[in-house]
Amino acid sequence: MWFGIIMAGGSGTRFWPLSRELYPKQFLSLDGGSSLLQGTIDRVVPLIPQERLWIMVGPKHEAETRRVLRLAEREGLPARVFVEPNSRNTLAPLAVAAARLVRSDPDAVLAVMASDHLIAPQEKFLALLKQACTIAEKQEVILTFGVLPTRPETGFGYIEMGEVVQEESNGLSSVFQVKSFVEKPDRERAERYVAGKRHLWNSGMLAFRAHVFLEELRLHQPEFHKALETYSEAIQTEREDRALAELYAKAPSTSVDYGLLEKSCRVWTISADLDWKDVGSWSALDDISEKDDGGNIIRGNVVSLHNQNCILYGDKRILATIGLKDLVIVDTDDATLVCHKDEAQKVREVVTELKSRNCVEAQEHRTTHRPWGHYTILDQGPNYKIKNVTVNPRSRLSYQMHLHRSEHWVVIAGTARITLEGQDIFLHVNQSIDIPKTTRHRIENPGKVPLVIIEVQNGEYLEEDDIIRFSDDYQRQTEETRTGPSAGEKT
Amino acid sequence: MWFGIIMAGGSGTRFWPLSRELYPKQFLSLDGGSSLLQGTIDRVVPLIPQERLWIMVGPKHEAETRRVLRLAEREGLPARVFVEPNSRNTLAPLAVAAARLVRSDPDAVLAVMASDHLIAPQEKFLALLKQACTIAEKQEVILTFGVLPTRPETGFGYIEMGEVVQEESNGLSSVFQVKSFVEKPDRERAERYVAGKRHLWNSGMLAFRAHVFLEELRLHQPEFHKALETYSEAIQTEREDRALAELYAKAPSTSVDYGLLEKSCRVWTISADLDWKDVGSWSALDDISEKDDGGNIIRGNVVSLHNQNCILYGDKRILATIGLKDLVIVDTDDATLVCHKDEAQKVREVVTELKSRNCVEAQEHRTTHRPWGHYTILDQGPNYKIKNVTVNPRSRLSYQMHLHRSEHWVVIAGTARITLEGQDIFLHVNQSIDIPKTTRHRIENPGKVPLVIIEVQNGEYLEEDDIIRFSDDYQRQTEETRTGPSAGEKT
Numbered sequence: 001m002w003f004g005i006i007m008a009g010g011s012g013t014r015f016w017p018l019s020r021e022l023y024p025k026q027f028l029s030l031d032g033g034s035s036l037l038q039g040t041i042d043r044v045v046p047l048i049p050q051e052r053l054w055i056m057v058g059p060k061h062e063a064e065t066r067r068v069l070r071l072a073e074r075e076g077l078p079a080r081v082f083v084e085p086n087s088r089n090t091l092a093p094l095a096v097a098a099a100r101l102v103r104s105d106p107d108a109v110l111a112v113m114a115s116d117h118l119i120a121p122q123e124k125f126l127a128l129l130k131q132a133c134t135i136a137e138k139q140e141v142i143l144t145f146g147v148l149p150t151r152p153e154t155g156f157g158y159i160e161m162g163e164v165v166q167e168e169s170n171g172l173s174s175v176f177q178v179k180s181f182v183e184k185p186d187r188e189r190a191e192r193y194v195a196g197k198r199h200l201w202n203s204g205m206l207a208f209r210a211h212v213f214l215e216e217l218r219l220h221q222p223e224f225h226k227a228l229e230t231y232s233e234a235i236q237t238e239r240e241d242r243a244l245a246e247l248y249a250k251a252p253s254t255s256v257d258y259g260l261l262e263k264s265c266r267v268w269t270i271s272a273d274l275d276w277k278d279v280g281s282w283s284a285l286d287d288i289s290e291k292d293d294g295g296n297i298i299r300g301n302v303v304s305l306h307n308q309n310c311i312l313y314g315d316k317r318i319l320a321t322i323g324l325k326d327l328v329i330v331d332t333d334d335a336t337l338v339c340h341k342d343e344a345q346k347v348r349e350v351v352t353e354l355k356s357r358n359c360v361e362a363q364e365h366r367t368t369h370r371p372w373g374h375y376t377i378l379d380q381g382p383n384y385k386i387k388n389v390t391v392n393p394r395s396r397l398s399y400q401m402h403l404h405r406s407e408h409w410v411v412i413a414g415t416a417r418i419t420l421e422g423q424d425i426f427l428h429v430n431q432s433i434d435i436p437k438t439t440r441h442r443i444e445n446p447g448k449v450p451l452v453i454i455e456v457q458n459g460e461y462l463e464e465d466d467i468i469r470f471s472d473d474y475q476r477q478t479e480e481t482r483t484g485p486s487a488g489e490k491t
Numbered sequence: 492m493w494f495g496i497i498m499a500g501g502s503g504t505r506f507w508p509l510s511r512e513l514y515p516k517q518f519l520s521l522d523g524g525s526s527l528l529q530g531t532i533d534r535v536v537p538l539i540p541q542e543r544l545w546i547m548v549g550p551k552h553e554a555e556t557r558r559v560l561r562l563a564e565r566e567g568l569p570a571r572v573f574v575e576p577n578s579r580n581t582l583a584p585l586a587v588a589a590a591r592l593v594r595s596d597p598d599a600v601l602a603v604m605a606s607d608h609l610i611a612p613q614e615k616f617l618a619l620l621k622q623a624c625t626i627a628e629k630q631e632v633i634l635t636f637g638v639l640p641t642r643p644e645t646g647f648g649y650i651e652m653g654e655v656v657q658e659e660s661n662g663l664s665s666v667f668q669v670k671s672f673v674e675k676p677d678r679e680r681a682e683r684y685v686a687g688k689r690h691l692w693n694s695g696m697l698a699f700r701a702h703v704f705l706e707e708l709r710l711h712q713p714e715f716h717k718a719l720e721t722y723s724e725a726i727q728t729e730r731e732d733r734a735l736a737e738l739y740a741k742a743p744s745t746s747v748d749y750g751l752l753e754k755s756c757r758v759w760t761i762s763a764d765l766d767w768k769d770v771g772s773w774s775a776l777d778d779i780s781e782k783d784d785g786g787n788i789i790r791g792n793v794v795s796l797h798n799q800n801c802i803l804y805g806d807k808r809i810l811a812t813i814g815l816k817d818l819v820i821v822d823t824d825d826a827t828l829v830c831h832k833d834e835a836q837k838v839r840e841v842v843t844e845l846k847s848r849n850c851v852e853a854q855e856h857r858t859t860h861r862p863w864g865h866y867t868i869l870d871q872g873p874n875y876k877i878k879n880v881t882v883n884p885r886s887r888l889s890y891q892m893h894l895h896r897s898e899h900w901v902v903i904a905g906t907a908r909i910t911l912e913g914q915d916i917f918l919h920v921n922q923s924i925d926i927p928k929t930t931r932h933r934i935e936n937p938g939k940v941p942l943v944i945i946e947v948q949n950g951e952y953l954e955e956d957d958i959i960r961f962s963d964d965y966q967r968q969t970e971e972t973r974t975g976p977s978a979g980e981k982t
Contacts, residue, residue: 017809320827336809336827337812339814343813344813349796350813378877383903388870410947412874413873430949432899458903
């Protein structure tokens with residue numbers, strides 16, 4: 001069977017402040033439509049049904065990934081979210097996916113794609129994917145997708161084509177052996193590559209049979225392969241989580257390109273005539289968005305006077321701009337970026353600087369999503385914090401208690417069922433309730449419209465990890481399941 | 492006696508978004524110290540005591556002006572805030588001040604100055620002011636302050652010097668007859684003026700005896716002078732307010748320069764060797780602020796990477812800037828300006844655009860000051876509004892009622908005395924109370940530290956003018972004094 005492996009790592013630095021460490025690029029909509037991750041899933045499901053998609057994520061991105069899947073409300077079994085213990089580049093997660101899938105299906109074909117690329121047109125993509133999976137099914141090779149270059153791009157790696165394996169025919173694309181992988185070239189070399197017609201952009205997409213991948217891994221990464229076999233024995237046993245953590249502790253933090261493909265002689269490339277975009281920085285939005293007469297890309301609450309070739313992303317506040325040229329401006333609730341387009345790569349430096357200052361703005365947005373809804377911090381200061389808490393219809397928070405804070409709730413939309421020390425109370429718009437410290441409580445939205453509550457917290461310690469859970473609809477750690485201290489728990 | 496007349500009009504457009512219509516330039520601190528208005532008062536009081544200062548303001552700026560005076564906490568009688576019925580440029584308020592002062596002191600000397608200029612050094616300024624007032628006392632002239640130009644500035648008007656009246660001597664400055672007033676010149680003419688040494692910058696400062704001013708007004712503005720005499724008869728009677736309104740309805744909306752000085756032949760100028768700055772736009776801050784190695788002026792929460800010659804004013808949120816040149820960026824709670832320095836004059840266009848969109852951001856900041864303290868709107872949406880309300884020690888709001896909203900208060904700092912339908916209740920940190928619609932209520936801070944309350948408003952109409960006052964410490968309209976509908980009333 002064919003499986004789709006969607007790589008959804010990402011550090012959230014390149015599109016800061018719209019992206020954050022906990023909210024990287026795949027969760028953004030860069031073209032005004034759905035998120036890149038959602039777009040990736042939508043693109044592949046006509047060929048590979050959702051229940052055979054594996055989304056490989058780090059632990060920080062699990063919740064948001066599940067939220068994207070819930071929002072899509074697709075019928076049938078959901079995609080599988082595979083949570084890596086930590087970030088180990090691309091070789092390790094692909095090895096794990098191959099090791100797992102080969103157990104249930106010795107002939108499993110894996111189609112690997114990034115979660116944050118833009119690809120069009122859909123029909124051509126599906127035809128290529130089908131062709132690639134068909135080849136992978138029959139041939140003992142790892143197939144890369146080499147995109148026909150349309151400009152001397154210096155931001156991508158290239159694939160040098162070797163012998164032709166299969167000529168273009170009947171709507172099928174030509175396939176070549178891979179002669180070499182080339183790192184990001186300088187401008188002059190990139191121009192030669194485009195002119196010479198022997199090089200393709202390395203898109204990062206792959207197709208291979210699991211057992212071929214594992215064979216090559218045995219040859220070229222024997223130590224890691226051995227550790228992988230130890231993990232494989234633990235799959236679907238109670239030891240699995242621990243075995244995975246041990247594997248990741250040993251796994252090389254390397255890319256599949258560097259760690260395997262460049263070493264293997266069983267790599268082919270399919271020549272993909274696609275409109276493929278790995279939008280790598282704010283300035284690259286120029287290629288994908290509509291512009292006004294001045295060449296500006298404008299979204300949100302913006303006053304734009306006499307600007308040229310700017311990217312202006314407003315938010316709630318007014319962003320007033322006058323006489324600007326070639327700038328990127330991105331406004332969010334808690335941070336604003338103003339950057340020359342030529343320096344857009346240096347947004348990483350800002351994120352590094354913010355981390356060194358311990359600024360939460362590097363990691364999170366002011367609005368935080370939870371399985372039951374979301375909350376936004378409106379204001380905070382010594383001993384108080386104010387949140388707008390929105391609970392989805394028919395959802396509820398955990399039954400919980402805080403040691404260090406009292407809470408005061410005012411309902412401003414919807415109807416709440418409050419449980420306070422075992423007693424149920426209904427609260428309507430305009431009604432309020434006090435929740436003293438160390439009392440057990442729960443908020444539930446039993447209704448059909450969102451419940452919105454303004455929460456004023458008071459206390460000497462107001463972090464999210466002051467929470468003791470007694471029961472939870474979302475299987476988060478409770479008093480029952482608690483085995484030791486755990487940092488960074490959430491409401 | 493000598494009186495200081497401080498002109499505190501201003502439309503608040505040039506320094507938007509830090510200035511607003513209700514918060515113009517004189518309330519800002521441009522050099523990081525106290526406000527320009529406060530600086531003006533501080534500068535003059537060694538020569539003219541506070542109780543002989545008249546601050547001429549429009550009705551929109553009365554409250555903020557009084558707040559500045561309160562903040563200064565100077566001993567002795569306070570300065571007088573004279574509220575003009577509406578804005579009529581500079582001739583009308585000076586005529587009114589002269590008409591009023593001449594009644595109590597026929598020899599009154601008026602020293603006129605702007606509220607929003609930067610002037611140094613203090614000693615030189617006081618010597619000049621003293622010299623000017625002394626001359627005005629003895630001579631039947633209107634004395635202007637002509638600042639020695641240091642560069643061919645095209646943003647100021649110039650005064651052409653005539654015959655010398657008094658040579659420089661014994662630390663006294665030279666004084667000239669005025670040959671002519673010159674409008675803002677072009678660059679070439681400005682250069683000739685500076686080289687020719689016969690022109691001075693027209694600073695707008697004046698010194699004259701009230702009766703001289705009125706005499707000249709009779710000559711050159713006979714109709715207005717007649718109306719002024721009618722008003723004069725009503726001074727210190729119960730008809731005064733009405734008479735002032737009638738006068739302003741007839742008053743020409745013209746500057747004292749154009750309406751009087753240019754027509755008069757009794758105008759002298761004192762040559763002022765001062766460091767005088769009428770900071771006219773964001774880009775002019777370059778002249779008054781310290782810079783980093785890249786020539787940037789940086790304040791507040793800013794990350795600055797590889798910028799040159801920028802003015803970067805951060806606020807609470809992070810302002811991240813990369814690779815910028817010659818820009819002005821000003822971040823505030825509810826609006827951000829990003830503007831090329833060469834286009835700083837066009838900030839007015841933004842304000843015009845915002846007004847045409849009915850955006851409150853043209854008029855007000857998100858934090859509003861009141862005689863009893865201040866409030867900040869944290870969030871608002873359909874049927875709710877959330878405020879952080881801070882009440883100064885030993886202050887209280889009016890005893891009031893709302894027809895369309897209920898209020899929920901949580902104390903987060905200090906102690907409150909709440910009056911609810913005649914009953915007094917003390918609320919401490921962490922305590923809350925509900926105020927239903929149409930109940931009479933008052934918040935008081937009886938304590939010695941600021942009281943901070945989070946207010947959640949609920950209702951179908953949440954504007955400030957849904958208020959019925961029963962009594963008020965600050966003489967704002969109450970049920971007792973109400974004579975008709977009044978728009979735009981405030982808490």
